[in-house]
Amino acid sequence: MRDFSTDHRWLSINTATVRKQGDFIAIVEACARLGIRAVSPWRDQVAQVGLDKAVKAVRDAGLDLSGYCRGGMFTADKAHLQEARDDNRRAVDEAKALGAPCLVLVVGGLPQYSRPGSTPTKDIGAAQAMVEDEIGVLYEYARKAQLPLAIEPLHPMYAADRACVNTTRQALDICDRLDPAKGNMLGVALDVYHVWWDFELFAQIKRAGQSRLLAFHVCDWLVPTRDLLLDRGMMGDGAIDIPKVRAAVEAEGFSGYVEVEIFSEHWWQRPMEDVLKTCIERYRTVV
Numbered sequence: 001m002r003d004f005s006t007d008h009r010w011l012s013i014n015t016a017t018v019r020k021q022g023d024f025i026a027i028v029e030a031c032a033r034l035g036i037r038a039v040s041p042w043r044d045q046v047a048q049v050g051l052d053k054a055v056k057a058v059r060d061a062g063l064d065l066s067g068y069c070r071g072g073m074f075t076a077d078k079a080h081l082q083e084a085r086d087d088n089r090r091a092v093d094e095a096k097a098l099g100a101p102c103l104v105l106v107v108g109g110l111p112q113y114s115r116p117g118s119t120p121t122k123d124i125g126a127a128q129a130m131v132e133d134e135i136g137v138l139y140e141y142a143r144k145a146q147l148p149l150a151i152e153p154l155h156p157m158y159a160a161d162r163a164c165v166n167t168t169r170q171a172l173d174i175c176d177r178l179d180p181a182k183g184n185m186l187g188v189a190l191d192v193y194h195v196w197w198d199f200e201l202f203a204q205i206k207r208a209g210q211s212r213l214l215a216f217h218v219c220d221w222l223v224p225t226r227d228l229l230l231d232r233g234m235m236g237d238g239a240i241d242i243p244k245v246r247a248a249v250e251a252e253g254f255s256g257y258v259e260v261e262i263f264s265e266h267w268w269q270r271p272m273e274d275v276l277k278t279c280i281e282r283y284r285t286v287v
């Protein structure tokens with residue numbers, strides 16, 4: 001397991017962590033100033049400043065990417081299916097332009113929430129089947145572009161609206177069916193917030209192996225959690241044994257950036273520099 005106590009060279013900041021404090025350019029510049037070597041941008045933050053300007057900012061600052069957030073929301077009714085496919089292809093193209101190592105997929109829940117305007121349904125099984133079919137469709141495009149896809153299983157509390165892939169096993173089952181040869185272009189993004197509770201987690205990390213472990217996200221699970229989406233904790237403030245999970249992914253050969261991804265009204269109220277410095281300190285001490 002890598003020693004993180006003396007430097008933060010493997011720290012990446014997911015740009016949503018400080019999205020309220022500044023635009024994408026300001027975030028990139030602040031990270032570079034603090035010796036943070038990588039970011040994982042969100043599409044809306046890139047769109048706000050323009051893709052070309054975002055690409056230039058990343059290059060000028062000499063930053064790496066640890067991922068690109070996000071593709072997915074695959075579930076749609078017939079009338080919205082093409083829109084979903086086009087949108088995901090654009091996400092692949094943007095990820096490629098920015099030099100991202102993978103596109104993170106939040107796969108979608110029931111169609112009416114994933115692609116608003118879609119005919120409402122309660123058929124979660126059909127949504128899960130559609131997710132797999134549509135990942136297969138996007139995978140063909142992504143493979144040609146040489147851009148790996150990372151399925152992010154989300155905590156089951158998001159099954160209706162954000163993702164009906166909720167465990168590492170479920171995500172790996174999809175990977176194995178679509179890519180039985182393990183071609184290094186399809187895998188998982190493991191976020192401790194979503195998977196820490198799963199009694200199968202460590203067995204599934206072993207099963208994943210290096211070729212399927214494309215991204216690793218950290219934050220913490222607060223007790224109590226006051227908001228389903230916007231109350232993630234800073235590492236060290238909650239219930240998750242983060243080093244244990246990191247040790248397991250690194251034991252399989254994962255050697256990439258550890259990405260801090262915190263959506264939190266609490267941390268969004270702090271100055272950007274304070275939040276980033278706290279991320280660095282916690283990365284060194286509790287990750």
Ligand code: ZN
Binds near residue numbers: 190261
């Ligand atoms: Zn994540």
